[in-house]
Amino acid sequence: MPEPQWGSMYRYRREFFEYMHAHPTFASAAPASLISTLASFPFDSIKSRLQVKDYPSAWKCARAVVREEGVKGLFRGASIPLITITFVRTCSFSIYTGTKAWLSARFGPNAPDQLWRIGLYGAVGGMTSGTLISCGSAPFELVKVQRQLEYLIATQKQKAAGVQAITFKPQSGFRAALDIYRQHGGVRGFYLGFPLHLCRDTLGSALYFGLYDSLRSIGNRLEAQDHAMRLPSPVLSFMIGSSAGMLSWLLVYPVDLLKTQIQRDALAGAPRRDVSSVFTTIVTAKGASAPSRYSVAGIPVNYISRLYRGLGISALRSFISHGLNWMIIETILGHLRETQKKETNSAAILDYLDFQ
DSSP: OOOOHHHHHHHHHHHHHHHHHHOHHHHHHHHHHHHHHHHHHHHHHHHHHHHHSOOSOHHHHHHHHHHHHOGGGGGTTTHHHHHHHHHHHHHHHHHHHHHHHHHHHHHOOOOTTOHHHHHHHHHHHHHHHHHHHHHHHHHHHHHHHHHHTHHHHHHHHHHHTTOSSOOOOOOOHHHHHHHHHHHTTGGGGGGTTHHHHHHHHHHHHHHHHHHHHHHHHHHHHHHHSOOTTOOOHHHHHHHHHHHHHHHHHHHHHHHHHHHHHHHHHHHTTOOOOOHHHHHHHHHTOTTOOOOOSOEETTEEHHHHGGGGTTHHHHHHHHHHHHHHHHHHHHHHHHHHHHHHHHHHHHHHHTTTSOOO
């Protein structure tokens, strides 16, 4: 006798959610990464341009990109992160959660009233994740930077060669990767600026996950309290994620600025410079205002501010990207937990039926 249709649908639905429950990191991180990356990519593209060229403002930079390259210029290089970000972030979350589980087993589990332990475990998990993931993500990010800046790189090369009429033809991601391989020493070329990339990802991930776990713990306490000003869970997740993203990015932004400039110069065929040389060039740029009488480590404050060129648009990118990322992740995980409860109850009620 053929199996009842409703029973078959129940079985497939149950198998689907069993798979999702068995792989919660993939089920939540994959769609969250795709959506947040696509939504924030134009801001990331503008940020990269602001880091290597002195535009009057982010808005004028965006207008220049649209005028010179069209709207698609804001999404140039998006295919690379969209393809790789799911794998990279899923691995990153897996390493982060796995490290925290190991720390809990080795040194004791987190307690809601031990905020220092929650933040420390998150920071160590993030540091481990950032260090390991950066080794695999560096080549993809270099290709992304090359695609984002290929118009500026092309014009820089042609001006250096004395070409009057500037011409530009966009490349595909594959072609860009092939050119890097051929022109910069094979596989080694994909690791241009890698020390700064490693430093940014290690320090940034430690700060990011440490801050997120700390803020999430505080958010859990607020949600547990019964008061009129309590935010809806998705909104609270968005605010916690965006806050952690912006605060951690604020601290590591100068490292990212130096990395992008070094990579741009290398890709454009300019003479190689070390980090100290690029740093000195940025903070002592010609035409800038006189040094401020206030200083940090002997560097005038207004000179240090030059290391944060493009920070505003980058903060907006972080606000959107990390807010959406955590809102989607926590919404999916919460839905999976609720579904698991319902499926358990349904299985108990319908246990007398044989769907095998």
